[in-house]
Amino acid sequence: MSTRPPYNTEEVQVAPVIEPGHTYSSVTDKISAIVLTRPTSLGWVAGFALTFSLVMVLTISLAWLLIKGVGIWGINIPIGWGFAIVNFVWWIGIGHAGTLISAILFLLNQKWRTSINRFAEAMTLFAVACAGIFPLIHTGRPWMAYYMFPYPSTMGLWPQFRSPLIWDVFAVSTYGTVSLLFWFVGLIPDLATLRDRAVKKPLQIVYGMLAMGWRGSARHWHRYQTAYLLLAGLATPLVLSVHTVVSFDFAVAIVPGWHTTIFPPYFVAGAIYSGFAMVLTIAIPLRKAYDLEDFITLHHLENMAKVMLATGLIVAYGYFFEYFMSIYSGNKFDLYLTKMRFHGPYSHFYYMLILCNILTPQLLWFRKARTNVALLFVMSLVVNLGMWLERFVIVVISLTRDFMPSAWGRYSATAWDYATFVGTIGLFVMLLFLFVRVMPAISIAEMRELVAETSEGHE
């Protein structure tokens, strides 16, 4: 199969994509039991309570923001973007892995995607939801946000379609919609399974309504598969376009450090990098807590680590080329910006970024590191931090040191900035807690397909 790693398989036992001995019913039972029969554990309640209280922190921060305005944040001219845009780009980047796993790995017929695509897609939706909050509240008057959409207003005004900020509105909202459709279409057969296995009447009704009467008819599957394949084909260029458009927000501006053509590919690579890091951050505790080691095997973790290494190297190439181009161009503003990255007031952020995003992931060259689950978990957190620092470096260093020394400034986040950011992390994790409790975290129908294929392989 194409998923075979290149090393000698006789010496090194390759972890399978599903542990042997599973049948259609064992797969169905095990995954649906997490939702239907398993009692709510104390750990779940504790985790939910903690993250729910963080959502309360978010609510308070947003309420105070609406009362006082964006002045409660650390932003001030010349640094108008600050945490809002840093967090927006960070969250949107994280949201890239779900659709990448679902769409691109589906088109490439990678079997190992099966057990991770469902929760990675859910993660995408929640990350996009968190991302969407920031530009909205950053507008200062979020109740006027509908101005960004083209609608026939009595003032005869229309959006400026030549602006990357409007492209962003379309890119992010399309991405959110298509990710939701993709996720939901994948869920339909599993919702039918839950409907048929639920014992309580209210659950039967809720899952029944969501499953829309799916009954696994061959004619339905026939159209379903066409639609799913087409969605994968559509989502593939879409996922690449979203962070490209986000990078245009920067690259179209003439600010030093932003105005470069390498931004689109390097943003996309960075997005996939942080996205896979976040999938690992979620997958490792999830498989432990719900005994899913049979389905999310070391093979999956190792493959994700490899994707992280590859995209991390592309990101490193991007950093190098930013540095090289500032020297090669001889543009004094670009040169000065590079100097500020290494020696300026925010240089410790830059060195931390290099440490987190370039140096630490080099450990992933070693198979021992890729199969050490605890180490992998720590590294995924380090990469998440590193990618956040990257956006901080891009936004803040460039804005504090642009052309005129008289326009230079300093930026430091306030407690409200941190509260809002931590609040969205709470929202993200809380939604994941809810998700694993009410929806099958692994695609049951696709796992059955995998069982069918592997059992045929043994015959």
Added chain:
Amino acid sequence: MEHRSHVYGVVAEFPTPHDLIHAVERTRDAGYRRIEAYTPFPVEGLSEALALKRNNVSLITLIGGLTGGLGGFFFQYWVSVIAYPLNIGGRPLNSWPAFIPVTFELTVLGAALSAVFGMLALNGLPRPHHPLFNVHRFVKHATSDRFFLCIEARDPKFNLSESARFLQGLHAAHVMEVEDD
């Protein structure tokens, strides 16, 4: 036996996808045409065994994508050139390269929405109830681990007892009558 209006058909249960495909082939060879298979996951080769034609989901998606893309582009053109022209240093009003990102996004959006809703519409979903849900074993196993083949009553060759016996002869694990309500 004459056509009985309260019978939807007769359904047989098979343990493996292989048995199901075999049964479908035999049933079609026997001249039955109004038949449908039900599986807990898409089974390879089943569409061919049932002789399903290419479906129209791709065409609907193409139309949706073209509508989204062309509509998106010309909408931007209309806004920027006709409805709200802004003369900025004499630059062209129809600055089409700047319209491409939104055109692309709307193409994908139109195509994706029509793929999903086209698929659901062609499948006749949502349809909360179906006669097969009257069969207890179908509800219990069709979305889990068993493979079903239904000969519908509207098939001209359909005869409740004969069709049931025919399915029994295909080594079905169970054969059940499906009531129409």
